[in-house]
Every structure is written in C-alpha cells, then in structure tokens.
Amino acid sequence: MQIRLSNIVPMAIPHRTSRDVSLHGYFIKEGTTVFPLLTSVLYDESEWENPFTFNPSHFLDQEGKFVRRDAFMSFSAGRRVCLGEGLARMEIFLFFTSLLQHFRFTPPPGVSEDELDLTPFPCHCLLKLQSPDHVFLMTLTPIQQAEMKTTLIQSSDI
Numbered sequence: 367m368q369i370r371l372s373n374i375v376p377m378a379i380p381h382r383t384s385r386d387v388s389l390h391g392y393f394i395k396e397g398t399t400v401f402p403l404l405t406s407v408l409y410d411e412s413e414w415e416n417p418f419t420f421n422p423s424h425f426l427d428q429e430g431k432f433v434r435r436d437a438f439m440s441f442s443a444g445r446r447v448c449l450g451e452g453l454a455r456m457e458i459f460l461f462f463t464s465l466l467q468h469f470r471f472t473p474p475p476g477v478s479e480d481e482l483d484l485t486p487f488p489c490h491c492l493l494k495l496q497s498p499d500h501v502f503l504m505t506l507t508p509i510q511q512a513e514m515k516t517t518l519i520q521s522s523d524i
C-alpha cells in the first residue's frame with residue numbers, strides 16, 4: 367500500500383510515560399517524552415521484501431489474497447491509534463479507485479516505469495534535538511521537518 371511507502375507521520379505523535387517502564391531491557395522513567403519512530407517499522411528490511419518500493423504484493427499471500435501485516439503501522443498502534451484510520455482508508459480507497467476507473471496512468475514520454483523516482487524531496491537536512499538527558503540526531507526530508515515543527519509546537523503547548 368502506498369500509505370506505507372509515503373510514511374506520512376514518520377514520528378507519530380509524542381507520548382509521555384505515565385509511570386516507570388522497562389522495555390526490552392531499557393529503563394524509561396515516568397514523564398519521559400517518547401517518539402514512536404513509525405519509519406523504523408514501515409521500512410524494516412526484515413519485515414518487507416522491498417521496503418523502499420511500492421509493492422502491493424507485500425499485502426498478498428501466495429494465492430493473491432489480501433493479508434494483514436502487523437508491521438503496517440502508518441496509523442500507529444495501541445490505545446492512541448489514529449482515530450481517523452477507518453475514514454482515511456475509506457477516502458483513499460474511493461479517491462484512488464475513482465481515478466483508476468477514469469484515467470490511465472503512464473510514465474512521462476521517454477521515461478520507463480523502472481526510472482520513476484517516488485522520492486518526495488531529494489533534499490535533506492540534519493536536525494539536532496537536545497534534552498537534558500538525550501541528544502537525537504536525524505536526517506529529515508522537508509516534509510518531515512515541517513511535521514517535526516508542528517510536533518514540537520504541539521508538545522510545548524501541552
């Protein structure tokens with residue numbers, strides 16, 4: 367599904383631990399802000415045959431039937447999973463099926479399908495996030511930078 371590859375909300379929404387937690391041997395104290403990095407699951411090479419390619423077969427079994435994949439986490443998971451998931455899935459389905467019913471999509475003249483570049487923006491920048499205990503270094507695309515700014519504004523407003 368294109369929603370996996372497009373990775374719309376790469377760092378989900380920041381959450382804060384309501385109590386001390388031990389997770390896979392790591393101790394996280396109460397009140398720590400946690401960013402669930404959905405990108406790490408959506409592009410996990412041990413989960414997807416071609417993590418960086420649009421490949422609908424990721425969601426089909428040997429007989430061509432649709433299968434649910436736990437690593438498909440574009441809408442996050444758990445109690446704070448995206449509330450609009452059902453609506454978003456329905457809208458995207460209606461939008462794309464209408465387009466596919468009415469149009470034929472082809473690469474521009476002189477370009478083969480293999481040459482199509484689906485990268486949103488090639489430009490990257492290095493972002494440094496610092497907290498009293500931790501420093502995070504990340505490479506972000508402009509879309510992710512914009513989301514990051516929104517996220518930081520939201521979390522500072524809490």
Ligand code: HEM
Pocket residue numbers: 369374375378379380402440441442443445446447448449450451453454
């Ligand atoms: C492809 C479209 C969408 C994607 C990929 C997406 C993804 C996400 C993600 C990753 C979160 C964070 C979950 C977390 O905190 O761990 C979220 C939260 C949320 N989303 Fe979406 N979303 C989409 C569309 C929508 C739509 C259409 C609506 C409403 C009409 C919506 C409403 C919400 C709400 C209310 C939350 C906060 C839930 C909470 O904190 O309890 N989303 N979404």
